[in-house]
Amino acid sequence: MIGICFFTAGATIAVQGRSYKKKELFLAGQRIEQFHDPQRDAEPYWEEVLRRDPGDSAAHTGLGRLDLERARFDSAEQHFLKALDRLMIDRNLLF
Numbered sequence: 426m427i428g429i430c431f432f433t434a435g436a437t438i439a440v441q442g443r444s445y446k447k448k449e450l451f452l453a454g455q456r457i458e459q460f461h462d463p464q465r466d467a468e469p470y471w472e473e474v475l476r477r478d479p480g481d482s483a484a485h486t487g488l489g490r491l492d493l494e495r496a497r498f499d500s501a502e503q504h505f506l507k508a509l510d511r512l513m514i515d516r517n518l519l520f
Contacts, residue, residue: 450474451483458487467491482511 445453454470456462468491474484489504 447474447477447481451481451487454484454487458491480507480511480514482508485511 450470451474454467454474457465457470458467467487471484471487471491474481475488478484485504485508489501489508492498492501492504
């Protein structure tokens with residue numbers, strides 16, 4: 426699906442000269458995490474999503490799970506709290 430990724434100093438993720446949408450980056454990170462790809466890390470994908478949208482709840486949740494696995498508990502808590510903040514705002518907009 427996404428092939429080889431190149432990471433530049435500006436944290437832009439591009440494949441074969443194409444820049445990916447936020448949702449595509451999230452899904453690429455999710456796929457890497459689900460299949461435990463030893464050659465890739467989901468973290469740069471989700472960090473790029475947060476660079477584009479600092480409150481993205483899905484990316485914060487993914488990073489929180491990675492931080493839990495890596496025993497970075499304070500960082501995991503911060504990511505989960507930021508994800509909850511966005512979810513609560515989104516939920517309030519529905520009512």
